[in-house]
Amino acid sequence: MSVSRVRERMRAAALRAGRNPDEVTLIAVTKGHSASEIVEAVYANGVQRFGENRVQEWRDKQPLLPAEVEWHFIGNLQRNKVKYLAAGGLTWIHSVNSTRLIQTLNTQAENHAVTFNVMLEVNVANDPNKHGADANDLPALLDAAHAAEHVNVRGLMTMAPFQPEPEASRPTFRALQELADRHGLEHRSMGMSNDFEVAIEEGSTMVRVGSALFDHLSSPPPSGRVAEGAS
Numbered sequence: 001m002s003v004s005r006v007r008e009r010m011r012a013a014a015l016r017a018g019r020n021p022d023e024v025t026l027i028a029v030t031k032g033h034s035a036s037e038i039v040e041a042v043y044a045n046g047v048q049r050f051g052e053n054r055v056q057e058w059r060d061k062q063p064l065l066p067a068e069v070e071w072h073f074i075g076n077l078q079r080n081k082v083k084y085l086a087a088g089g090l091t092w093i094h095s096v097n098s099t100r101l102i103q104t105l106n107t108q109a110e111n112h113a114v115t116f117n118v119m120l121e122v123n124v125a126n127d128p129n130k131h132g133a134d135a136n137d138l139p140a141l142l143d144a145a146h147a148a149e150h151v152n153v154r155g156l157m158t159m160a161p162f163q164p165e166p167e168a169s170r171p172t173f174r175a176l177q178e179l180a181d182r183h184g185l186e187h188r189s190m191g192m193s194n195d196f197e198v199a200i201e202e203g204s205t206m207v208r209v210g211s212a213l214f215d216h217l218s219s220p221p222p223s224g225r226v227a228e229g230a231s
């Protein structure tokens, strides 16, 4: 699907819900795609916010793309890799799920003179396959983040358990929106290729759309990883 088609559908979903379409940002998830594919499918069509879920893949790819790209880290993050994000200027992280990770982010942000913008990842659906924190642990995470001078909590993130029917994600998104409201948080990072419209109807401010933006390329990669050296 083209960027313009995705944007049209985002806009229609926002309007259906009585929301301002400008409140919703498209993060193009570029994992598994080479720099040239990313330029062709999304950058050339005006998208400059990209999401990656592996630190090494991001480090390989970042130098090959224009400097004005705003990178967002959306995958499970190991504490010993945080230094690479801080050093490389990647300051948006959607997958923060423990107080220890918040402390590491704070230390590395201070070392590299940056501030991390974080989304706390909440496993609202209690899906055993997902990495997010339990909703009951959210107050403790918020306390840890508020104590961390170089970490700004910007919102919450969740992934709905995969189900082919997008409507099935609605209760998960609604629960995240309610949690974000209760804690006065601005951003809700929710919605992927299969369910971004439902997410926007339920209050998403950042949709993370990958496969839908690349499915029209002539030769999509066989799976979600860039082969060694292929980028």
Ligand SMILES: *Cc1c(COP(=O)(O)O)cnc(C)c1O
Pocket (backbone or CB within 6 Å): 029, 031, 053, 074, 075, 159, 192, 193, 194, 208, 209, 210, 211, 212
């Ligand atoms: C891959 C990924 C996405 C995008 O998924 P698509 O179904 O390809 O749109 C969004 N969020 C996270 C955390 C991901 O890993």
